[in-house]
Amino acid sequence: MxxxxxxxxxxxxxxxxxxxxxxxxxxxxxxxxxxxxxxxxxxxxxxxxxxxxxxxxxxxxxxxxxxxxxxxxxxxxxxxxxxxxxxxxxxxxxxxxxxxxxxxxxxxxxxxxxxxxxxxxxxxxxxxxxxxxxxxxxxxxxxxxxxxxxxxxxxxxxxxxxxxxxxxxxxxxxxxxxxxxxxxxxxxxxxxxxxxxxxxxxxRVVVAGPLRLDAADPAWAAAGRKVVNRLWAVLGDKAVAIDHIGSTSVRGLDAKPTVDVQVTVADLDVADAFADVLADGGFPRVDDVTSDRPKPDPETDITDPLLWAKRFHGSADPGRPVNVHIRAAGSPGQRFAIDFRDWLIDDPLARAEYAEVKAEAMADADGDRQAYAEAKEPWFDDAYRRVSAWKVGREE
Missing domain, CATH: 3.40.50.300 (P-loop containing nucleotide triphosphate hydrolases)
Structure with a gap:
């Protein structure tokens, strides 16, 4: 229903x-x-x-x-x-x-x-x-x-x-x-x-958004608000925070026309418990996505895959593709999703650089989603360190 x-x-x-x-x-x-x-x-x-x-x-x-x-x-x-x-x-x-x-x-x-x-x-x-x-x-x-x-x-x-x-x-x-x-x-x-x-x-079918880069659209901000508000209505106090993230949350950045949202939870057991509630609300789970790609800690250079676990849901609405990333509060992936967005908003050179990386990856992927994602990963490994340094400098 x-x-x-x-x-x-x-x-x-x-x-x-x-x-x-x-x-x-x-x-x-x-x-x-x-x-x-x-x-x-x-x-x-x-x-x-x-x-x-x-x-x-x-x-x-x-x-x-x-x-x-x-x-x-x-x-x-x-x-x-x-x-x-x-x-x-x-x-x-x-x-x-x-x-x-x-x-x-x-x-x-x-x-x-x-x-x-x-x-x-x-x-x-x-x-x-x-x-x-x-x-x-x-x-x-x-x-x-x-x-x-x-x-x-x-x-x-x-x-x-x-x-x-x-x-x-x-x-x-x-x-x-x-x-x-x-x-x-x-x-x-x-x-x-x-x-x-x-x-x-x-x-329990998730609609995949089109694999293309669209020119930055001011309407993406409103679309993000609608999804965030919908998720709050579905989840209520089961969520710690819900944020519009990803390229569509950054004004002036070309992006795939898919809204990315992060739901922050106390731990992933909470996410597992509300999986069916979220699916009934229009966001089914994608069971084979259980982690972000682990990245080394900028200070220790140690990589702990367990810290990068997450849950992933998507939209069942053919008219609005959405990615819902569910991460535990304080986990590296949860912090990076917010910090990366804010870094791109704050740094126009980084924003332009990322736009170029995406355009090249899209051209090389030739319609292959996995190839597109993998082509960007080396840049993200470096961006993770740069974002960490940017955040430290901003807080000093």
Whole structure:
């Protein structure tokens, strides 16, 4: 099972995407529908609202008068907090019930209008954002929903910005065209990414990123944040630290378009214990990778292979290749991953040198991943000593 968060601003066209996903087999949980359900006539939720806000929030038929409730609940933070304290636990509990009822091999799509505003993006395997330009949305709201223009613009302004949505989006569906265009894009996303993603999670398959060097992309920083936040959501206090490392974490450095992340743990027994949790979260283990290449201690020149042990996971998402390196706190590999990143950020000459080494290794490897990795190792042996010296000099 994978969970997909579906969101977008008012008038963006989420309903078209939701319908398309349902037609292709999605198990849909509609947050707005759940919120209405928990306060239906006769429900404990509605009774709690009446007790808190008075029976004048009811219509003649006993159902909730939402404008009347809003007039009382949104007057200040205290009243809003009272409302949230009643409804949020009920919505959460009902959502969990629906999740528990989902088939184990399903793709659960949770339609949540305020997903960005509620900061829940990291709790999903993927977040799909539906977007349309503001003027397009205003036109739809005024012509199809009967809102006046001022009201439409006010509602749009009250929600997350496009930039905020982009910051959490794993997939971005533009709805500036026709509904058919959007449905076709949603269908392609479902078939080409979401279905393989769910199958990869079940089968514990890691997606290998393309073996090529791309020009430095500022978007890599945001991609790294998404992965780090996702891993925190999956692992919680099982991790000591989670850091974006590797070439995509260094601004201005050409890199393979694969995000490298380091999870620091107290010891590797912890990593072994959460291997299945991480796999269910979208990051299966690669069992045949159990160590970094050992390097000699810069001071003693002694190499201890046991100190370089690690665990390695990768992404099951065909749309975002990720390497997850899990290392024990204080181990040479754990320290070097952070220090090497910081050295490249700090030293433009080292950064340029490494870019050249990678370009030559890529050309010589001729599409062979192992050859590419091995071609860089002699340079890394020397870089390990240089990074150690750089760190000592910085700390003096």
């Amino acid at each position: 994978i969970r997909v968060g579906l969101t977008g601003g008012i008038g963006a066209g989420k309903s078209t995407v939701a319908r398309t996903f349902i037609e292709r087999g999605a198990y849909l949980i509609d947050a707005d529908k759940v919120a209405r359900e928990v306060v239906e006539p006769g429900s404990p939720g509605l009774a709690a609202l009446v007790e808190a806000f008075g029976d004048d929030i009811l219509l003649d038929d006993g159902s909730l008068n939402r404008p009347a409730l809003a007039a009382k609940a949104f007057v200040d933070d205290e009243q809003r907090g009272k409302l949230n304290a009643i409804t949020h636990p009920l919505v959460g509990a009902r959502t969990q019930e629906l999740l528990a009822a989902a088939p184990p091999d399903s793709i659960v799509v949770q339609d949540i209008p305020l997903l960005v505003e509620n900061h829940t993006a990291p709790f999903f395997h993927a977040v799909v954002v539906v977007n349309a330009d503001e003027e397009v949305r205003v036109h739809r709201l005024t012509t199809s929903r009967g809102l006046d223009e001022a009201d439409a613009r006010a509602r749009i302004k009250a929600q997350a910005t496009e930039a905020q949505r982009r910051d959490v989006a794993d997939a971005w569906l533009d709805n500036s065209g026709t509904p058919d265009d959007l449905a076709a894009a949603a269908a392609a996303l479902w078939d080409d990414r979401l279905v393989p993603f769910e199958r990869n999670v079940v089968d």
